[in-house]
Amino acid sequence: MADRAPVIDLRDVTKVYRSGALAVAALRGITLRVDAGEYVAVMGPSGSGKSTLMHILGCLEVPTSGTYVLDGQDVSTMDETELASVRCHRIGFVFQQFNLLPSLTALRNVELPLAYAGVGRAERRGRALEALGRVGLADRVQHRPGELSGGQQQRVAIARALVNDPSLILADEPTGALDSASAAEIIGLLDELHAAGRTLVLITHDPDVARSAGRSVRLLDGLILAETEPVP
Secondary structure: OOOOOOOOOOEEEEEEEEEEEEEEEEEEEEEEEEEEEEEEEOOOOOOOOOHHHHHHHHHOOOOOEEEEEEEEEEOOOOOOOHHHHHHHHEEEEHHHHHHOOOOHHHHHHHHHHHHHHHOOOOHHHHHHHHHHHHOOOOOOOOOHHHHHOOOHHHHHHHHHHHOOOEEEEEOOOOOOOOHHHHHHHHHHHHHHHHHHHOOEEEOOOHHHHHOOOOEEEEEEEEEEEEEOOOOO
């Protein structure tokens, strides 16, 4: 895969949280490359650094040291305004608890990232309808989250993640709040996105979920403990 440009290029990234005289090293030197079209699972026990790594990858935080190049752009030293623009245009987030606004329909929830990006109303609607159709919810666009099953709500969240055509889809425990049948449906949908050429990073503690990815990275105490070879 050396001929493919990396979407994620982390080099010796550390993250230290400070509270007064106390310093906690959450990441202690992470080097990781994820190429375009890869599907990578990040695993590890509580306290291993998974959440911190997710925050770095999602441009929710910046490294204490080291560099992070996302889709050719160094985001390591960006300010919050610049990071917000990167999150809006380059990253699609899928969270465990869906993070949908309960008062809005599925269509309006999916339109939100486009509204933040300044996309006009007609284009927003068209792109949101297309994204919902892609995840199998063309007949649920006017339903609010409370009228949808957990699996359907996560599909709305995935449609929202896709609608801006991001460089990276970052899924943080996307099946953690679902029953086994719904979880299998969401894993199948992520597999379809990968097969279509999307770049995905999946944060999970579940080995069964991780097996769907082409490569896995295991963290322990803020370091990469082990890494499987990518599937050809």
